[in-house]
Amino acid sequence: MITAAQLRAARALLGIDQKVLAERSGLSVPTVQRMESREGVIRGNVDSLMKLVGALDAAGIELIGEGTISQGGGRGVRLRAPVVKEPDSGNSGAVEG
Template sequence: MITSFQMRAARALLGIDQRTLAELAGVSLPTIQRMEASVGTVRGVVESLTRVVDALNSAGVELIGENARSDIGGRGVRLKEPGPPRRAGARS
């Protein structure tokens, strides 16, 4: 569904930290930390994963799945539109 690398890249594109992603997705900070600590595909409660994917999508990030149409193939993230302004002091 989503890899830990995609999650970190999506946060970087949006200029948000883990806490902000947790708030946007309605999940706990430790949940985001566990997801991003995964190797490869993120594993966890399906509802939490869905919330994170939906939050990233709503914030303007398109997650590109394996074998999805793209010019160079592979997994990745694509910024659909500029994200929200970065908060002062926010770290990724």
Template sequence: MKAARALLGIDQKELARLAQLSLPTIQRMEASAGVVRAVVDSLEKVINALNEAGVELIAAGGRSEGSGRGVRLLERD
């Protein structure tokens, strides 16, 4: 989520506004170590807000359907 916000140049407060969630909800989600822990509905709102803002989230091992450039974090041994 932090990387997606960085790509958009927005802070947590703006992401909360775009996703129609509270700032503490976004803060809790970003504070999760590893897999984001959240209510499914809240997570869907964040994903939809990021997609609408122009960020494509790519699952581990997933393929991108978009045509823009992107980044992916490599797994470390």
């Protein structure tokens, strides 16, 4: 599975535009645009997704699923889950005296 955000990030890491990715994957530019415009996991034709993932893999992109460890070397990015902060109770713990 690949998300639209992963697809946009992968393309940015490779420094390629949608046209180049379309050419490398054998897809049309509108198909790549449609995939990138979605939120969350990209859904669609399995053959198209396999072509897309294959082209990214051939270019050196490692897709990292949620909660999995990357075994590969090299540079990359990963979106961390947001840290939920505890509400401030107004008590800093300082003692007046």
